[in-house]
Amino acid sequence: MNWELLTVAVLAGVANWGFRALPILARMDRMAVGGWLGRFLSATGPAAIATLFVASILPALTPDLARLLPVLTGTAAVLATWIACRSVVLATLAGAVAHGLTVWLMA
Amino acid sequence: MPVPPPPVQVRLSVALSRIDPATAASYRSRAMTRTRPPFLDGLIASLPIVLGYFPIAFSFGVAATRAGFSAWDAFALSLVIYAGASQFLALALLSSGAPVLVAAFTLIAMNLRHVLYGPALMREAGSEAGRRHAWAWAWGLTDEVFGQALGALARGQRFSEPHMFGLGLGAYASWVAGTVVGAFAGGGALEGWPALNAGLGFMLPALFLALLLSILSRPQVPVIAVAGLVTVAGTLVLGATSGILLGMLAGAVAGLVRR
Incomplete structure (x- = not known):
């Protein structure tokens, strides 16, 4: 066991737990009812999902058709389903299957 | 003496006997769906995340052993940190000899965005939502679990802590199991199946797109547009981690302006 790595893991893990759990336990959402913080938090969810979608699809958006076409068919399958x-x-699941099938057909 | 009303199951059965069989079957199926235990419901909802996490965790396990760490080290990182990008960065930092505190601080800074997830979720869940066991289920509140939970609330599902446990546990188990399998199997296991590898690799973008569609409404369009555009600009100029954080903050700030 690498103790240096374990120390980093424990420090980062404790911080992760704090980031995820403490704001709920501290009832930050109740402090925010009605005010600007409430509107900020309401918009956080859609903003986060949009951000994560863009960040995950961005590396695949290249002029290389072999990489782009599976992304397009996968995206179309998600929309249609x-x-x-x-x-x-x-x-x-439909998006992943369409993406994988396109890669298989192009191979 | 008043006659007590019959139990709910009896009333449902009597009501269903008066309508046509196809409609009755549909109602029965929907009633069964509603009565499914929330924990199991959460586990089922975690399926896309499970399928998306496994290959990423697998590749993390492979990367860890290639960087000179043992399978136990890889397992410990996934079990204790449970944050994908941070774990890959931990490998890079530690194998390049970065000091422990510098490495830890960098990883902590990467996950700062998670501070917003809990309050945003509980706000949508409503003031009556239980949070007695949040100290435990909140550990599983990753990007994908947060998105899936928020999407379920947007579709009218009631918040429940057992559902959050099921959703989080499915994803966590997949992440840890994928890491261990990857660490022991080595790099060649999925290379022989490029189509499967590609399909699994597209699982998370597909999940985010489906979640985005599930919460899409006219008032959210400016928030989503601003978040997307700032993410693109931030990623191109500053890198992926900064792009995500800036995009999220810019979208949330756009939510302040829209009323």
């Missing part, structure tokens, strides 16, 4: 079923699970 969402419109048809309104299910996050099915839309996600």
Whole structure:
């Protein structure tokens, strides 16, 4: 066991737990009801999801058709399945299957 | 003496016997869905995250052993830190000889955005939402788990702590298991299956897009647009971590301006 690595892991892990749990336990959302902080927190969720989607898809957006086409078919499958079923699970799985199939067909 | 009303199951059964079989079957199915234990419901909802996490954790396990760390070290990092990008960075910092405190501070700074997730989720859950066991389930509040939980609330599902435990546990187990399998299997295991590897690699972008669609409404459009544009600009100019943090903050600030 690498003790240096374990020390870093414990420090980062304790901080992670603090970031995730303490604001809930401190009831920060109740302090925020009605005020500017409330509006800020309400917008945080959609902003976070939009940010994470853009950050995850950005590296794949290249002029290289072999990398771009699976992303386009995967994205189209997510959109189509969402419109048809309104299910996050099915839309996600359909996107991954379409992406993988496109890679397989292009190989 | 008043006659007590029949139990709910009996009333439902009588009501269903008066309508056509197809509609009755649909109602029965929906009633069963509603009565599914919340923990199990959370585990099922974690499925896309489980499938998305496993290959990333697998590649982390491979990277850790290639960087000279043992499978136990990789397992400990995933178990104790449980934050993907930070763990890859930990490997790079420690294998390049960075001091322990510098490495720890860098990892901590990377995950600062998680401070916003709990309050944002509990605000959507409402003031009556339980938080007695938040000290435990909040550990699993990663980007993806937060997004999935928020999406469920936006679709009208009631907040429950057992659901959060199920959602978080599925994702956490997948992350730790993927790391261990990757550390023991080595790099060649998924290289023979490029289509499967690619499909699994697209799982998280697909999940984020589906979640985005599930919460999409007209008032949220400016928030989403600002967050997306600032993320692109921030990533191109400053790098991915700064881009994510700036995009999130800019979108949330846009939420202040929109009323």
